Amino acid sequence: MLEEVFRNEWGRVLASLVGFLGDFDRAEEAAQEAFTIAAQQWPESGLPDNPGAWLVRTARNRAIDRIRRERTLAQKIRLLPVPEAATMDEFDDIELDETVIKDERLELIFTCCHPALPLEGQVALTLRALGGLATAEIARAFLVSEETMKRRLSRAKAKIKATGIPFAVPDAHRLPDRLDAVLAVVYLIYNEGYAGRGDLGAEAIRLGRVLSGLMPDEPETHGLLALMMIHDARRRARFAGEDLVLLEDQDRSLWDAPQLAAGQAVLERAVALGGRGPYVVQAAIASLQTRERVDWARVAGLYRRLVELTGSPVVRLNHAAAMAQAGDPAAALRTVDALDPELDGYLYLHSTRGELLHRLGRDDDARTAYRRALELATSTPERRFLTRRLEEI
Amino acid sequence: MQYALMFYAEPGMEAGLSEAEREAVQAEFLALADDPRRVGGARLQPVETATCVRVTGGRTLVTDGPFADTKEVLGGFAVVEAADLDEALEMAARIPAARFGGVVEVRPVVRR
Incomplete structure (x- = not known):
């Protein structure tokens, strides 16, 4: 206790x-x-x-x-x-x-996530200062030695001191950019957890909760929290033993229903505040994908909005996948082909391409694409999934 | 705190600018020069005018050219007084080189 x-x-x-x-x-x-x-x-x-x-x-x-x-x-x-x-x-x-101790955690977050610090330093410092994780715990989570993590932390602290990084919430005109940096750090921590280190996922959600409590009028803070909670609710269903389980094949009884509902409530709050930013949109997509029958046309529409917001080729790829699910694999393939040079080294470009070609009845081409994806796979679950897919075609 | 704002740009950067842009650059440098927070600094002549000096074993070695063979060269610097790094960064962002493909390096000055 x-x-x-x-x-x-x-x-x-x-x-x-x-x-x-x-x-x-x-x-x-x-x-x-x-x-x-x-x-x-x-x-x-x-x-x-x-x-x-x-x-x-x-x-x-x-x-x-x-x-x-x-x-x-x-x-x-x-x-x-x-x-x-x-x-x-x-x-x-x-x-x-004693009755009013000013809560200065927001000042602390903006100091820890100052863009003048190296990103890995921002992440480590945020976990140490706000999450209260011990240096050894952070080191374990990022698979580096405690000595390395100690150096990373002290370099970050030394730079704060030497360069006069302020302990303050940025002025209104600087706030949007700086808030983006803070959200990016929290989401990065979450994604480290999603990649298999469960503690970090929980820690990121804690941080997200603190942040949305401290900035209740910022829709994107709620958007990020909702996104993390909705993803996290499906954590136990993502793997069957060593195997990756696709969303449509997941056992919904393994989903954390209260967590999902709470995440969706947070999303509603963000939308009610007028939130249309990248985290709100991603949370809305994640939420739609948990419905019994997914409205893929709406998902595709949200991805299009996300493409406009971020310009990211990976988001374009997801947009294409949603278009295919919504019933237009030919248009999806055109989008994917257009991304090829840019994302050639990206496994999911080739696996998505393989899936689309298969649906269009071009199985030889589909197998070639899956083989290319397999060459790029680095983790066992990914390799097993792609091998299975190749055998099925 | 005092910070040095050192601006680097590719030589000939200004040649590619339109008349109006060049005037804007000039105006921005003048604004920086007049800023009461600026305590010192200088714009430098082009890199072709640079000469390097090294002393090894008591001998002075003089060579032509800048110290490092990089694309971007030091175009000048300003030393400013700012409350914190954010204020210094904001001043740095107003130096034209930052906008025309160059970069401004900001470092705190050693206190005496």
């Missing part, structure tokens, strides 16, 4: 400390200390009324003590004063109103 409280409070406590101390490392150190003290005291004393406020107050006091000690030490050995010394007098006057 204590772990659950810690998990929920970490981001808020750390954000408040970064805001107060203006320094990531100090904030993290102080938060860590406060959580350690809590772990010792709370099992005996019971939870305080407001655990978050307790943790922030304890961490602040520790940080102030530490800064004082450093200042005294610096004076004793006649070094230059530590930079923080100048602000020490301000600390003495601070009274923490």
Whole structure:
């Protein structure tokens, strides 16, 4: 239970400390200390009324003590004063109103996902600072050593400090671009989880929930959350043993019905806010695809909109697949053929092409396309799926 | 904080611009020069005027040309005072090179 409280409070406590101390490392150190003290005291004393406020107050006091000690030490050995010394007098006057601790997690998210940081640093820092994951956990999730992850995190923190990346929610005119960057990081974390690391999927959904709670008027934050929840609801049905199961063949009783319904409710909220952005559209597509009878013409229409929004060739490919499902494989094939040079190295171009050719009765060409897809397959489930398909044709 | 905004562009970039674009570029440089947040900087003469100096083993070696053989060359720099990186990035985005296929590198200046 204590772990659950810690998990929920970490981001808020750390954000408040970064805001107060203006320094990531100090904030993290102080938060860590406060959580350690809590772990010792709370099992005996019971939870305080407001655990978050307790943790922030304890961490602040520790940080102030530490800064004082450093200042005294610096004076004793006649070094230059530590930079923080100048602000020490301000600390003495601070009274923490325990009932209202300002939630500064949004500031923290925008700092962690600043585009001046390398993407892998943004991802790691977001998981560490907001998700409260330990460095070792993040390292495991990304299949790198703990040492590597530690370096990645400290490089990111060092750049924040050295270059003056602000701890602030961007101004209105910068917000759209910067919000895109934040959403991209959360979605990237989710996709890492979708590729097989379940914890990251759950973590991304937690982050998505925090974000849509903090920015309730931004449709795209709800769109992203809905997209992740709807996909996640089908997680258990995507594999049968080692085999990939296509959407139309999935056992719907394995779907997480409450999660699906909750995801769809979030989507409705996004649409009600006027959301027509890429995440809202993707969530709407995912939602339509969970219906008993999929309205492929509508799905194709949404993909067309997504092509307009993103210009992505992969989205064009999905659009083509939806057109085929809606009953026009010939038009779909024309679209796919037009994408060939651009996406030649992309497995799903060739598997989609194979499927379309098969439907049009051109089985020899279909087999050639599936063989090309098989050459490009890297994972066992993909290889098994394509081999099976080749045998069936 | 102080930041250096260093702009790089392909030589001859301005030759490809229309008269109106060239005037706009000129106006933007003047605006930057007048910006009270600018504390220093310079636009540089073309890269053909560059000379490199190295000292090895007490000998001074002088060679023609820029240091690195890249397509884009340093066209100049400005040192600005900004509240944070975002403000510096915004100023960088207004340097014409950023828009005409070049790039502006932003780095904090070492505090003395």
